[in-house]
Amino acid sequence: MAVLFGADDIRRAVSRIAHEIVERDRDVPALALVGIRARGDLLAARLAAAISQNEGVEVPLGALDITLYRDDLTRIGYAPTVHRTELPFKVDDRIVVLVDDVLYTGRTIRAAMDALIDYGRPRAVRLAVLVDRGHRELPIRADFVGKNVPTQPTDDVRVHLAEDDGHDEIELVQAGVLT
Amino acid sequence: MSERSHREAAPGRPKAEFPAPKWNRHHVLSTEDWSRAEIETVLENAHAMAEVLSRPVRRAPALHGRTVILFFAEVSTRTRVSFELAAKALSADVINITATGSSVEKGETLLDTVRTLQALGGDVVVMRHWASGAPYFVAERTESAVINAGDGAHAHPSQGLLDAYTLRDALGDLGGKRVVIVGDVLYSRVARSDIHTLVPLGAEITLSGPPTLMPAAWRCGSLPDKVRYEPDVDRALDGADAVIALRLQRERADAGLLPSLREYARVWGITDARVARMRPEAPVLHPGPMNEGIEIDAAVAHGPRSLIERQVTNGVAIRMALLYLLAGTRAS
Numbered sequence: 080m081a082v083l084f085g086a087d088d089i090r091r092a093v094s095r096i097a098h099e100i101v102e103r104d105r106d107v108p109a110l111a112l113v114g115i116r117a118r119g120d121l122l123a124a125r126l127a128a129a130i131s132q133n134e135g136v137e138v139p140l141g142a143l144d145i146t147l148y149r150d151d152l153t154r155i156g157y158a159p160t161v162h163r164t165e166l167p168f169k170v171d172d173r174i175v176v177l178v179d180d181v182l183y184t185g186r187t188i189r190a191a192m193d194a195l196i197d198y199g200r201p202r203a204v205r206l207a208v209l210v211d212r213g214h215r216e217l218p219i220r221a222d223f224v225g226k227n228v229p230t231q232p233t234d235d236v237r238v239h240l241a242e243d244d245g246h247d248e249i250e251l252v253q254a255g256v257l258t
Numbered sequence: 259m260s261e262r263s264h265r266e267a268a269p270g271r272p273k274a275e276f277p278a279p280k281w282n283r284h285h286v287l288s289t290e291d292w293s294r295a296e297i298e299t300v301l302e303n304a305h306a307m308a309e310v311l312s313r314p315v316r317r318a319p320a321l322h323g324r325t326v327i328l329f330f331a332e333v334s335t336r337t338r339v340s341f342e343l344a345a346k347a348l349s350a351d352v353i354n355i356t357a358t359g360s361s362v363e364k365g366e367t368l369l370d371t372v373r374t375l376q377a378l379g380g381d382v383v384v385m386r387h388w389a390s391g392a393p394y395f396v397a398e399r400t401e402s403a404v405i406n407a408g409d410g411a412h413a414h415p416s417q418g419l420l421d422a423y424t425l426r427d428a429l430g431d432l433g434g435k436r437v438v439i440v441g442d443v444l445y446s447r448v449a450r451s452d453i454h455t456l457v458p459l460g461a462e463i464t465l466s467g468p469p470t471l472m473p474a475a476w477r478c479g480s481l482p483d484k485v486r487y488e489p490d491v492d493r494a495l496d497g498a499d500a501v502i503a504l505r506l507q508r509e510r511a512d513a514g515l516l517p518s519l520r521e522y523a524r525v526w527g528i529t530d531a532r533v534a535r536m537r538p539e540a541p542v543l544h545p546g547p548m549n550e551g552i553e554i555d556a557a558v559a560h561g562p563r564s565l566i567e568r569q570v571t572n573g574v575a576i577r578m579a580l581l582y583l584l585a586g587t588r589a590s
Binding site: 146148149152153155157158160161162163164165193194197198199 | 281282299302303305306307308309310313314315317318319320348579582583586587588
């Protein structure tokens with residue numbers, strides 16, 4: 080097991096991404112942040128807080144549950160509990176930044192885009208992730224990345240966030256390596 | 259493997275972000291033997307499904323490519339439509355088989371019907387039947403998941419679950435809450451399913467209604483845990499947290515179980531005066547279709563305390579949750 084990111088690294092990455100999101104489109108009033116449950120929603124809330132602190136503008140915040148849009152429901156053998164999607168704003172004509180903790184195959188993001196588009200027609204959809212660990216299976220890339228991490232498909236990237244887990248940390252657990 | 263399933267499969271993930279599945283049932287026949295955790299799982303999923311129903315496009319793709327067969331051997335509009343809306347909101351294909359106008363009317367046996375259903379290859383069979391236990395017969399003989407949408411006087415689990423959802427939405431935690439069920443308990447699959455769903459969630463049930471329409475053992479004091487019988491409906495309602503009025507089938511009067519419908523309305527009907535006996539804000543439920551002026555007054559049915567329309571909306575969400583839990587992960 081290796082610690083990829085400590086609490087300070089996560090704090091700096093969130094702060095940097097918050098600036099990058101604003102610089103990218105330079106249209107803060109059109110922005111909305113939508114986190115993918117679970118953990119993406121926590122990161123989206125941190126980004127929204129950072130942007131509102133930097134820019135003095137409240138950015139609308141939503142949380143998306145993608146369970147009903149997954150393409151692997153028949154493979155996982157049980158039905159994950161569906162949680163409520165909360166998008167307390169109209170997505171039409173907004174620049175929606177999807178936020179997730181780890182970008183891997185891209186399938187979650189595909190599902191999230193399908194879910195989002197059921198709510199309307201955003202002007203643009205961007206993607207912010209804390210970790211990009213590679214191994215894409217779909218033509219998807221992130222616009223804002225906290226850290227690129229080369230991994231093996233058998234590795235496990237574990238994101239801990241204080242809101243859920245009591246502390247901020249990202250670990251890389253390699254298969255076959257005793258922890 | 260997708261990233262999400264990969265992450266869920268990760269060992270040692272802390273906290274209850276991805277809790278162990280609390281659901282491994284293949285059929286929904288009755289909630290009588292369900293644990294509280296299983297009931298909570300359905301209610302939790304239904305809460306998310308209610309959000310899907312509030313979207314501009316009321317559709318999510320979870321059951322895309324699956325087939326739901328609605329087999330209604332007994333007349334029903336609202337339950338059938340509710341299941342149909344639920345299946346369509348999850349993008350399933352829906353096939354309707356009704357008793358009237360089908361081979362069932364020409365004397366086809368239930369076994370023959372089962373063979374037909376089997377051949378049609380539905381992922382889920384939602385069935386209503388006049389014979390108590392018929393869904394069990396079908397469940398044993400088909401590969402499909404079976405949902406009981408009402409069998410004789412036995413069970414109507416989706417109704418019990420939607421009543422629990424509606425009551426919890428209105429009252430919060432049901433622990434220690436007293437729910438009164440008034441009417442024809444003897445013939446009511448709704449009453450039985452309500453008891454089997456509300457009691458595990460902590461509610462206490464007071465049954466009220468004519469002694470001739472109570473199961474004999476219950477009338478004589480041999481009642482399930484947390485259930486009591488109070489023949490005086492006014493006393494039953496005093497300080498109650500909610501009331502569920504049951505539909506009175508008019509043929510009960512013809513069968514001599516009641517002196518008359520008018521007398522039933524006077525002695526057992528839910529009126530504004532009776533509603534006022536409950537706690538302030540205590541809601542009124544009815545599984546529908548209502549006989550207004552008999553088991554419930556129109557003023558109550560359409561009044562501020564009525565959750566009857568909410569029950570209809572919640573019913574679709576509950577049925578989506580059941581279909582998702584049974585069919586969402588089945589390989590077609």
